[in-house]
Amino acid sequence: MTETAPNSNEIARAVAALRRGELVAFPTETVYGLGADASSEAAVRRIFAAKGRPTDHPVIVHLGDNATLDDWAATVPPAARKLADRFWPGPLTLIVPRTAHVLDVVTGGQPSVGLRMPDHPVAQALLRAFGGGIAAPSANRFGRISPTQAAHVRAELGAAVAMVLDGGSSRVGVESTIVDLSGDQPVLLRPGHISAAEIGAVLGQPPLMPTSANTATRAPGTLASHYAPVTRLELVDGARLHEILSDLLAQGLRPAVLARRPAPRHLHEIPWIALPNDAAGYAHGLYASLRELDRLGCDRIVVEAVPDTEAWLHVRDRLRRAAHRE
Numbered sequence: 001m002t003e004t005a006p007n008s009n010e011i012a013r014a015v016a017a018l019r020r021g022e023l024v025a026f027p028t029e030t031v032y033g034l035g036a037d038a039s040s041e042a043a044v045r046r047i048f049a050a051k052g053r054p055t056d057h058p059v060i061v062h063l064g065d066n067a068t069l070d071d072w073a074a075t076v077p078p079a080a081r082k083l084a085d086r087f088w089p090g091p092l093t094l095i096v097p098r099t100a101h102v103l104d105v106v107t108g109g110q111p112s113v114g115l116r117m118p119d120h121p122v123a124q125a126l127l128r129a130f131g132g133g134i135a136a137p138s139a140n141r142f143g144r145i146s147p148t149q150a151a152h153v154r155a156e157l158g159a160a161v162a163m164v165l166d167g168g169s170s171r172v173g174v175e176s177t178i179v180d181l182s183g184d185q186p187v188l189l190r191p192g193h194i195s196a197a198e199i200g201a202v203l204g205q206p207p208l209m210p211t212s213a214n215t216a217t218r219a220p221g222t223l224a225s226h227y228a229p230v231t232r233l234e235l236v237d238g239a240r241l242h243e244i245l246s247d248l249l250a251q252g253l254r255p256a257v258l259a260r261r262p263a264p265r266h267l268h269e270i271p272w273i274a275l276p277n278d279a280a281g282y283a284h285g286l287y288a289s290l291r292e293l294d295r296l297g298c299d300r301i302v303v304e305a306v307p308d309t310e311a312w313l314h315v316r317d318r319l320r321r322a323a324h325r326e
């Protein structure tokens with residue numbers, strides 16, 4: 001949507017910073033990543049410090065379009081090869097058995113590694129110029145909403161990063177689909193823009209949904225609360241939206257709304273964002289909208305529930321986590 005092109009001076013500065021072991025935030029088509037040289041233990045450790053993230057959480061290694069799975073995987077499962085051929089560069093992370101040179105700090109000590117080739121001109125220019133893998137989680141504080149604009153990263157991580165490359169607003173808007181191919185059967189660890197049905201069409205069978213039996217690792221799907229704004233968030237059925245808002249107002253509370261339709265006239269004083277009523281358009285705007293509503297300091301962010309269909313699975317997943325309270 002509003003992706004911007006790389007600037008060669010900035011790419012050169014970013015590469016120099018990565019080589020010095022510093023952190024560089026960069027845009028991808030899903031969300032912004034907080035990048036470090038994947039071959040430097042000290043550099044990757046800085047990611048965890050900046051995010052306030054537990055060190056046993058593995059990070060994804062981002063690859064340039066000149067790299068291959070074979071550079072990072074000890075053995076490449078045929079299913080991984082097929083998915084990479086079909087969807088890379090793109091919003092899909094593949095978990096595969098790692099080669100010996102992949103650092104423990106990257107994989108959380110696990111025998112597998114998460115790999116992704118992002119489809120964004122700035123990310124690709126950076127990866128090609130750097131030449132190696134860039135380890136990067138989303139560029140937000142642990143447990144918070146992923147950034148989809150450079151300004152989000154600056155506001156949240158500011159001083160911890162040497163540089164924030166600006167690539168405009170991330171096209172997809174939610175994190176990549178993650179498929180684990182390191183076990184007997186493909187498992188969908190995190191739903192994303194590339195759907196289970198699209199993956200199933202390539203593999204000839206749909207991926208399994210994660211369970212405690214087939215998921216050894218602590219993937220984001222196993223943390224009930226993730227991607228959360230500070231303001232309490234409540235998911236409500238569209239049919240009851242107006243009634244619930246009127247109730248909150250009657251109690252003297254100040255709600256803000258994220259819906260798929262405009263505010264009715266009698267509720268026009270409520271801060272209200274209407275996102276498109278299609279899953280791709282909604283996902284694109286979701287995180288920026290939650291950040292905007294969160295900033296208002298209201299008592300409640302009320303979100304109109306989204307359709308219960310496969311196309312909206314990744315959006316439902318993120319909203320459910322954002323609504324979860326410990």
Ligand code: TXA
Pocket residue numbers: 028030031032033034057058059060093095107110112113114116118136137138139174175176177178189217218219220
């Ligand atoms: O779209 C994305 O994937 C973004 C952009 C920046 O590429 N990255 C991202 O990273 O969302 P992060 O760290 O916030 O989420 C990646 C998740 C981690 O929480 C981790 O649990 C899982 O991927 N992961 C990474 N390597 C893994 C592995 N070897 N086994 C299981 N899960 C893994």
Ligand code: MG
Pocket residue numbers: 137138146
């Ligand atoms: Mg994240």
